[in-house]
Amino acid sequence: MNGRRWGPLRRPPKRPPKRLYATDLGGPVTRNDNALELASAVVPRGAELFRRVSLYDGYLAEVVRRPGYRAGDTLRLMLPFLLAHGLDDARMRELSAEGILLVPRAGEALRELAAAAPVYLVSGSYSPYVHAVCAALGLDAGRAFCTRVGLAAHRMAPDEAEQVRAMADTILRREPIAVPEGARGPSDLGERDRATVRELDYLFWERMPRMRAGRVLDEVRCMRGPEKALAVRAACEREGATMCEAMYVGDSITDVDAFRLVHRDGGLTVSFNGNRWAVREADVAIVADRADAVLGIAREFLGGGHDAVKALRWPLAGDGWTAHWVHGSDIRELVERSEAKRKQVRGEALGAPGRT
Numbered sequence: 001m002n003g004r005r006w007g008p009l010r011r012p013p014k015r016p017p018k019r020l021y022a023t024d025l026g027g028p029v030t031r032n033d034n035a036l037e038l039a040s041a042v043v044p045r046g047a048e049l050f051r052r053v054s055l056y057d058g059y060l061a062e063v064v065r066r067p068g069y070r071a072g073d074t075l076r077l078m079l080p081f082l083l084a085h086g087l088d089d090a091r092m093r094e095l096s097a098e099g100i101l102l103v104p105r106a107g108e109a110l111r112e113l114a115a116a117a118p119v120y121l122v123s124g125s126y127s128p129y130v131h132a133v134c135a136a137l138g139l140d141a142g143r144a145f146c147t148r149v150g151l152a153a154h155r156m157a158p159d160e161a162e163q164v165r166a167m168a169d170t171i172l173r174r175e176p177i178a179v180p181e182g183a184r185g186p187s188d189l190g191e192r193d194r195a196t197v198r199e200l201d202y203l204f205w206e207r208m209p210r211m212r213a214g215r216v217l218d219e220v221r222c223m224r225g226p227e228k229a230l231a232v233r234a235a236c237e238r239e240g241a242t243m244c245e246a247m248y249v250g251d252s253i254t255d256v257d258a259f260r261l262v263h264r265d266g267g268l269t270v271s272f273n274g275n276r277w278a279v280r281e282a283d284v285a286i287v288a289d290r291a292d293a294v295l296g297i298a299r300e301f302l303g304g305g306h307d308a309v310k311a312l313r314w315p316l317a318g319d320g321w322t323a324h325w326v327h328g329s330d331i332r333e334l335v336e337r338s339e340a341k342r343k344q345v346r347g348e349a350l351g352a353p354g355r356t
Contacts, residue, residue, distance in 0.1 A: 019245040019302050021113050022232050022258075025123035025130060025146075027251030028272040029110065029291060031101040031346050034129035035075045041095050042085045049168055052176045053077050056200050061253075063183050070224035072124045072254045075147055077204060079154070079220060080213040084164035089128070089151045096129035100136055103345065106291035107137050113295070114139060117302050120235045121145070124223045124254055145231035147222045154216045164213055167203050174199065225257035232258050243267050247301045249294060251342065253277040268306050270294065271326070273342040276335045279326065284309065285334050287341045288321030297323060 023029060039046030054074045061071035082092075113119050121144040123130050130146040133139075156164065177193045186194050208214045223231065228250075236246055244266030248258050251274040259269040259281040271282035272294060279285045283306070286293050296316070300308045314325040324334055 017245050017305065018239055018241045019247065019305070020118040020120065020235060020239050020241050021247050021249075021298055021302070022120040022122050022235055023110075023249040023272075024228075024251055024255055025121050025125055025133065027103075027274075027342070027346065028249045028294070029103060029106045029121070030133060031103055032099070032129070034096055034125050035078055037099075038082055038087065038092065038095055038126075039078055042087045042091075043081055043168065044085075045172055046081075046085075049081060049172060050074070050078060052171055052174075055177050055179070056197070059177060059179050059197065063179060063188075064185060070222070070226065070254075071252075072224045073222050075124060075126065075222050076217055076220050079149070079151075079216045080156075080164050080208060081168050083151060083154055083156050083213070083216065084161040084168070086161075087151060092126070092149070092151060093128045093132070096126070097132040097135075100133055103291040104289060109292040109295050110137055110139060113298055116299075118143060118235070118239050120231075122223065122228050122231045122235075122248075122258065123147075124228075143235070145223055145228075145234070147220065149220060154212070154219075156212060160211055160213060163211070164208075167207070170199065170203070225254050228255060229257040229261040232262060244306065247298060250282075251275065251278050256281050266306055268297075268301050268309055270297065271338065273345055274338050275342060276339065279335050279338050280331060282326050284323055285326050285329075285338055286321060286323045287334075287337050288323075289341075289345060290320050293318060293321035293323065 026033065036047060036050045039050040043049055057071065057074040057077065060066045060069045061073070110119060119139060121130060121134065121139065123144070123146045125146055126149045127146045128149065130144050131141045134141040134144055174196045175192060177189070177196050180188055183189065186197060189197065208217060221227065232246055232248055233243070236243055242265070243262060246262050246267040247270065248262045248267065249270045249272050250258060251272050253275065256277050259278070263269050263283065268284070269282045271278040271285045273287060274282065274285065284297060297309055300312060310325065316323040326334065
């Protein structure tokens with residue numbers, strides 16, 4: 001022993017929080033439904049075809065809970081029809097960049113946030129559209145998670161394209177399915193709707209898989225609920241942040257998994273004009289005509305985290321918006337107000353509770 005006296009153990013300096021902001025695209029930022037707009041542009045009666053496939057999507061995801069299927073897979077189911085009507089990558093990029101519809105003041109809000117913290121987009125939309133929005137707003141496309149699509153790898157032979165076009169005609173000849181509230185299986189549907197579902201099941205899960213068109217159903221992975229949660233985790237890892245340092249903004253059932261992940265680990269979850277699934281899972285519910293309604297809450301979170309936001313004097317209100325701390329609120333009334341505003345801002349079809 002040399003008699004040296006050691007001082008008290010010094011703890012390493014605590015690193016400052018590295019908080020980040022992640023948001024869904026459709027709803028909190030934009031008012032487009034890119035897949036519907038692509039279908040309208042290239043497929044005869046494409047909007048109606050999209051509507052009917054969306055109803056089937058909701059039935060698969062919420063009623064029969066088909067294994068491996070998630071709400072929002074409409075984007076995957078529509079791709080064979082887009083390909084069969086000649087859509088290619090160049091045209092997809094061109095159409096996606098046309099007529100981007102922003103929620104009022106979304107550009108200003110995201111640019112202010114991007115100057116203060118990393119901003120990530122987590123969207124189920126096709127990648128050409130998401131990248132077009134990033135370019136329009138001056139955001140880093142490298143911080144966008146979305147449904148990656150490359151159509152060149154899935155070109156169809158003329159005879160197969162004709163068969164897929166005939167499938168679209170078959171779907172359009174039938175009445176759209178009507179799913180009763182509370183339905184739990186095929187037996188809860190009417191006889192006509194059960195027959196329609198059987199035909200759709202055959203077209204998508206028996207006939208298409210035997211064709212080259214089936215490859216696109218297998219290979220394209222939509223950015224849905226579980227994938228959105230993984231994207232938020234990946235964003236945190238990329239930034240060296242913990243999940244409690246993440247704020248996530250969403251508006252639909254496809255955001256629920258991300259909400260649950262962020263909320264569980266102490267981050268902040270915000271529903272922006274959300275449907276019933278989003279409102280019930282969020283910490284904060286914003287009902288607003290304008291996207292910059294999120295700014296004050298985001299500033300509080302970036303400065304002080306979840307606890308700083310919770311400590312605000314709720315509810316909050318501004319020009320054209322209100323915000324509510326969901327926990328302890330009247331959820332039924334909040335859902336009604338949020339869904340009504342959702343329809344007003346996004347439009348009746350896009351804002352319906354089952355839309356994703």
